[in-house]
Amino acid sequence: MQQHDDIGFIIKLINECIEKKANQTLKQFDLTLSQARILFYLHDHNEATTSQKDLEDFFEVTHPTIIGILNRLEGKCFIRSETNSKDKRVKNIFLTDKGINLFCSMEHFRKTIEQKMIQDLTNDQIRELHTSLKTVYKNIQEI
Amino acid sequence: MQQHDDIGFIIKLINECIEKKANQTLKQFDLTLSQARILFYLHDHNEATTSQKDLEDFFEVTHPTIIGILNRLEGKCFIRSETNSKDKRVKNIFLTDKGINLFCSMEHFRKTIEQKMIQDLTNDQIRELHTSLKTVYKNIQEI
DNA sequence: TATATAATTGTAGCATGCTACATATTTAGT
DNA sequence: ACTAAATATGTAGCATGCTACAATTATATA
Numbered sequence: 400m401q402q403h404d405d406i407g408f409i410i411k412l413i414n415e416c417i418e419k420k421a422n423q424t425l426k427q428f429d430l431t432l433s434q435a436r437i438l439f440y441l442h443d444h445n446e447a448t449t450s451q452k453d454l455e456d457f458f459e460v461t462h463p464t465i466i467g468i469l470n471r472l473e474g475k476c477f478i479r480s481e482t483n484s485k486d487k488r489v490k491n492i493f494l495t496d497k498g499i500n501l502f503c504s505m506e507h508f509r510k511t512i513e514q515k516m517i518q519d520l521t522n523d524q525i526r527e528l529h530t531s532l533k534t535v536y537k538n539i540q541e542i
Numbered sequence: 543m544q545q546h547d548d549i550g551f552i553i554k555l556i557n558e559c560i561e562k563k564a565n566q567t568l569k570q571f572d573l574t575l576s577q578a579r580i581l582f583y584l585h586d587h588n589e590a591t592t593s594q595k596d597l598e599d600f601f602e603v604t605h606p607t608i609i610g611i612l613n614r615l616e617g618k619c620f621i622r623s624e625t626n627s628k629d630k631r632v633k634n635i636f637l638t639d640k641g642i643n644l645f646c647s648m649e650h651f652r653k654t655i656e657q658k659m660i661q662d663l664t665n666d667q668i669r670e671l672h673t674s675l676k677t678v679y680k681n682i683q684e685i
Numbered sequence: 686t687a688t689a690t691a692a693t694t695g696t697a698g699c700a701t702g703c704t705a706c707a708t709a710t711t712t713a714g715t
Numbered sequence: 716a717c718t719a720a721a722t723a724t725g726t727a728g729c730a731t732g733c734t735a736c737a738a739t740t741a742t743a744t745a
Contacts, residue, residue, distance in 0.1 A: 402579060402582055402583065402586070404672075405656055406656065406659055406660060406671065406672070406675070407557075407560045407564075407655070407656060407659065408579075409672075409675045409676065409679060410553055410556055410557050410560070410675070411557050411560075412602060412679060413553055413675065413678055413679050413682060414550075414553050414554050414557040415602070415603075415732075416602075416679065416682045416683055417550050417553070417554075417682055418732085418733095419732095419733085420682060420685045422700095422733085431700065431701085433700080433701065433702095434700095436545060436551075439545055440545065443545070450723080450724095451723075451724065452722085452723060452724085455723095457546075459555060459558070459559075460558075460701085460702070460703090461702080461703065461704080462723075462724065462725085463702085463703075463704085463724095463725080463726080463727095464701065464702055464703075465724095466724075466725070466726090467700075467701065467702090468700085468701075471700080486710075486711070486722095486723085487709080487710060487711085487723095488709065488710045488711070488722065488723040488724070489710095489722095489723065489724085490723080490724070512550070512682075512685065513548055513549065513550060515681055515682070515684075515685055516549055516550065516678050516681050516682050517549060517678065517681070518681055519677055519681065520674060520677060520678075524670070524674055527667070527670055527671075527674070528549065528670075528671065528674040528675075528678075529547075529549070529552075531663060531667055531670070531671045531674075532549070532552045532553070532556065532671075533552065534662055534663060535556055535659050535660065535663075535671075536552060536555060536556050536559065538658055538659050538660070538661055538662065539556060539559045539560055539563060539655075539658070539659050540559055541658075542563045542655065542658055558702075561702085561703095562702095562703085565703085565730095574730065574731085576730080576731065576732095577730095593693080593694095594693075594694065595692085595693065595694085603731085603732070603733090604732080604733065604734080605693075605694065605695085606694095606695080606696080606697095606732085606733075606734085607731065607732055607733075608694095609694075609695070609696090610730075610731070610732090611730085611731075614730080629692095629693085629740075629741070630693095630739080630740055630741085631692065631693040631694065631739065631740045631741070632692095632693065632694085632740095633693085633694070
């Protein structure tokens with residue numbers, strides 16, 4: 400069994416390829432893929448207030464990782480943050496108008512990339528792929 | 543469509559989960575997953591000489607990335623390198639005895655993780671998963 | 686042969702992930 | 716009410732990925 404046939408290795412190659420292509424596309428917006436994913440989350444959850452902890456839980460990364468990404472987004476004025484008045488430990492994160500405007504332009508690219516990834520697959524194959532990936536994810540989490 | 547259902551997002555979650563689990567396991571050997579993959583490659587190709595360029599091509603990463611990993615491996619004496627006498631631009635990479643010994647201990651963990659990932663899947667499902675992932679990889683490369 | 690191009694490796698600096706440690710605030714227990 | 720534990724965020728330093736620029740050697744071409 401060569402490494403190139405390991406599921407884990409193929410998944411790494413796919414992930415890094417997605418990142419490279421997405422980052423090339425997002426460069427025109429002065430964004431990276433990780434940063435764009437945060438903006439998508441904030442847009443999808445704009446009815447609720449979002450804390451750093453919410454983002455850590457959703458993206459399953461540690462808090463220093465989230466802080467770094469948020470600092471860069473705030474530096475570029477795509478988001479703003481303010482301390483929660485009811486619990487001063489918490490910082491709430493909001494999209495700025497600049498961030499909201501960007502979302503509309505990016506939504507198109509997001510759908511395009513996701514669709515190109517699964518072209519040549521039948522609907523059944525896509526369903527199967529989803530199911531198997533979720534099984535793999537569950538398995539790896541249990542180790 | 544929520545982000546959690548995007549194939550690209552699930553693949554990112556799987557990849558980072560694999561890295562975390564593998565790095566925990568490999569800590570006892572003073573290795574990371576990326577470093578271990580290099581050692582596996584060198585062991586699998588021990589009949590041929592390996593240059594930095596060969597590793598860049600196989601792992602599909604840029605040369606600064608490979609140089610960083612190799613420097614850390616050489617600092618820990620798992621590999622050694624020497625300039626190719628026939629082409630002085632080229633540096634050839636070799637496993638040391640320390641690196642060879644480690645390989646045997648790690649091979650067990652590699653197979654265990656890869657098997658746990660695909661448990662609960664039938665052979666047909668595993669074949670389908672492989673095929674679909676390779677299609678996705680091809681698609682994303684063409685963007 | 687001399688020079689231009691290509692190929693291989695090296696360095697600097699950045700983004701995103703991590704662990705470990707620190708700080709501030711809230712909650713729980715006595 | 717006071718202290719201990721839990722929770723949320725912040726900082727420092729590292730590994731792995733990247734781009735951009737540089738240096739060396741080999742190859743190709745005028």
